Amino acid sequence: GRDISDRKQVEIALRDSEQQFRTLTATIPQLIWTATPDGSVDYLSQQWADYVGLPPEQLYGWQWQNVVHPEDLANTLPDWKHSLETGEPVEIKHRFRFHTGEWRWQLVRGTPIKDEAGQVTKWVGTCTDIQSEIDAQALIQAKNDRLKLLSEMTNELLLNENSQSFLNTLFQKLSAHLNLEIYVNYLLQEDKQRLRLVAHSGISAEVASAAKTLELGQAVCGYVVQNQTAAVIEKALESTGFLAAALQPLGIRAYASYPLMVNNQAIGTLGFGTRTRDRFLPEELELMQTVSDQVSTALQRSQLVKALQQRAEELAQANRLKDEFLAVLSHELRSPLNPILGWTKLLRNGKLDATRTAHALETIERNTQLQVQLIDDLLDISRILRGKLALTITTVDLQFVISAALETVRLAAEAKSQQIETIISPIAGTVNGDAGRLQQVIWNLLSNAIKFTPAGGYITIQLSSEGATARIQVKDSGKGIKPDFLPYIFEHFRQEDGAPTRQFGGLGLGLAIAKQITEMHGGTIKAESQGEGMGATFVVELPLSQNTQNSVRTGNLALNTPPSALDAPLAGLHILLVDDEPDTRDFQAFVLEQGGAKVTAVASGFEALQALDQFTPDVLISDIGMAGMDGYALIQQIRSRLLHQDKLLPAIALTAYAREMDQQQAIAAGFQQHLTKPIDPDAFISAIVTLRQGEWRQIGSRKT
Known part of the structure; x- marks a missing residue:
């Protein structure tokens, strides 16, 4: 009877303990579970079942896997099995499917209960919803x-x-x-x-x-x-x-x-x-x-x-254009001065016959007029930049203005065998403007066409009107304008070719002046070209008035002719002279011949190389700024050809490029001396004599 009584007491105690356990599991927020030593779940608290929305019997054993997110099982199962094998506590985070269907994160903890021998007899654990923490x-x-x-x-x-x-x-x-x-x-x-x-x-x-x-x-x-x-x-x-x-x-x-x-x-x-x-x-x-x-x-x-970058680039470009312009200006001003100074010295010596005297005076006059035109352009552009260019307004008949401009360029066109066709259509009205300045515009356009059109080419100037607008068109068959330069054609100090090898002279101011004068008359000017070698067309449009009076200014300009002669101790020397300017080349050759030298004068670097195939000169004198091959390229090719000769060919650069950097560049290229135009004939011969005597030093440029 006592054994039965003891057993009942144990059963009562177990029931009380189980009731306490269930009461505890019902009151704490965690989901309670237990499992057998092999990991098979044998108990789940009611909260657990309510959480997933399934009865516990559908989750016992290993069925609980069905409510774990499939992506998380790959980590959950290995961790759980590892703890079963080692008897170590387990802690896992994975997602359970909530009874609403959403997935919520749970923290699963499990602890083994072991007997006195250390064997696992039970697993007890909790599942805690940590979704809020995860969120x-x-x-x-x-x-x-x-x-x-x-x-x-x-x-x-x-x-x-x-x-x-x-x-x-x-x-x-x-x-x-x-x-x-x-x-x-x-x-x-x-x-x-x-x-x-x-x-x-x-x-x-x-x-x-x-x-x-x-x-x-x-x-x-x-x-x-x-x-x-x-x-x-x-x-x-x-x-x-x-x-x-x-x-x-x-x-x-x-x-x-x-x-x-x-x-x-x-x-x-x-x-x-x-x-x-x-x-x-x-x-x-x-x-x-x-x-x-x-x-x-x-x-x-x-x-x-x-x-800021654009402004910096514009400033840098402006500085580059300024430097290029100053170099070109120096060249264009010095080149005509060379024959002027030389022929003047010869005339003063009184050693020229009547024919040479007439030729000298003609050359001096022509080059002086070129200088005057350059200076006039510089003064005009200076006035334009300062806003000081003034107009004398009268009523102007454009036919007279065009005729006057044609008269000033006719000789230049004839010298190049160019034909100028004039097409004048009657127009109703005149232009209120400055006749002299308008003639300057047309002269600039015609001179530009003559300069850039080859010998035998054609130029057309046409006057017409449309409504209240007069239209002057100058069209040529010349070299044309590159598309990338066309937007800059009327800019001050801007030239398509500013390199020493440039073929055409001038300051590049004429079109800028023409544009400014045209706009001051309330008109427009534009340039058109299909590209290089396709010619160019310039169109000036001016507003017409109905007045019938007119006023016209005329002017004139002369171009090409040749020169020659002087005196000094150059006997026995054969000099190769290279310059693409006929007047300058003629004058220099004459000076050298008067000094006793034998002179072979050529007009380009290519001709100079051909001459070197025929003879080796005692002295080379070369210009720098020449079309096709400049003086730098020429001296480098000559030095390369004569590299193995025992004696170095004496070479002088005689150029209108007069900056210090031009001087340094000439010496670096292979010249022994750098002389600048215009040069005094005596100083010219003295430099050659000094060079031949072996005094290898640079002769400073003579400034006038």
Whole structure:
């Protein structure tokens, strides 16, 4: 009887203990479970069953796997089996399927109960819902990621000179944070009336092509720029608003567009869209707004940097053009002075016969007039730049002005066997203007045509009218104008060819002066050319008045003729003289011959090399600025040819390029001396004698 009583007491104690256990499991938030030593679950608290929405018997054994997320089982099962084998406590994080169907994170802990021998007799564990903690961590992580993204983006936008190129990369990073599939970037075109699609992602090429431009107010982006305000469209597929209408064909469910503001003006927009949800979270909208603000700042900085770079380039270009112009100016001023100075010295010595005297005077006069024209152009351009160019206004008959200009260039055209065709149509009215200045415009255009048209070419000047406008057209069959230079044809100090090898002389001021004078008369001037070798056409249009009086200024200009002669101790020397200017070459040859030298005079570097095949001169004298092959290239080729000769060929550079750097460049190229034009004949011969006597020193340029 006592054994039965003891057993009953044990059963009562077990029932009490079990009741206490169930009461405990019912009152704590954790889900309680127990398992046999082999891992088979044999008990689940009611909370456990309620949590997953299934009766416990459907979860016993190993059936609990059915409510664990399939992606998490790959880690859960190995960890659980490892603890079963080792008897070590287990701790696992995985997702359970909640009774609502959603997946929620659980922290699973299990502890073994062991007997005195250390063998596992039972497993007891808990499952704790940690979804709130996971969500909080995700929010913190998302915030940190957003801050990191903004930091990276700010650095990239500040460091990247082309912020536009960074936008696609930026969107890829942003879409990873916000689950976005669509991005568009529009910028205002120069006309400020339309937007141009400059970057996009998530839309087809066909859609992008159809939406490559938008009018202000058109679609979401056009609306945003026009109103300079952000637009957020949610539940777009259900909306009846006009902004949503543009999104619906693309299947976009939520869309946000932000204006890119620079100097308080919208210059474009960034748009973000998704096809997977109907709305954005507030923090997502805040991030998109911040990104747009940062891009706006970067675009503003980019515009400022570009403006500064452009200004720096313009200043550098202006300095280059100034240096080039000064070099050309020096050349153009010195070249005519050389025969003037030389022939004047010879005339003063009284050693010229009547024929040579007449030739000398003609050469001096022609080159003096060239100098006068150069100086006049310089004075005109100076007046223009200072706004001091004045006009004497009268009523002008353009037929008389054209006739006067033709008279001044006729000899120059005849010297090149060029034909000038004149087509004059009767025009109703005259021009109110300065006759002399208008003649200067036409003279400049005709002189330009003569200069750039080869011998035997043709030039046409035509006068016509249309309505209240007079039209003067000068057309030639010359070398034409390269397309890349055409926009700069009327700029001051700008020449298509400013190199030492340039074929045509002049300062390049004539067209700039012509443009300024034309515009001062309320007219326009333009240049047309199909390209190099295709000739050029210049058109001047001037407003007509109905007056019948006229006033015309005439002028004249002479061109080409040749020269020759002087005296000094150059007997026995054979000198090779290279210069592409006939007057200069003739004068220099005469000086050398008068000094007793035998002279072979050639007009180009190519002819000089051919002459070297026939003989080796005692001295080489060469110009620098020559067409085809300049003096630098010539001396380098000569030095290369004569590299193995025992004796170095003495060489003098005689040039109108007079800068210190020109002097250094000549010596570096292989000349022993650098002399500048104009040069005194005695100094010229003295330099040769000094060179021949072996005094290898540079003779300083004589300044006049």
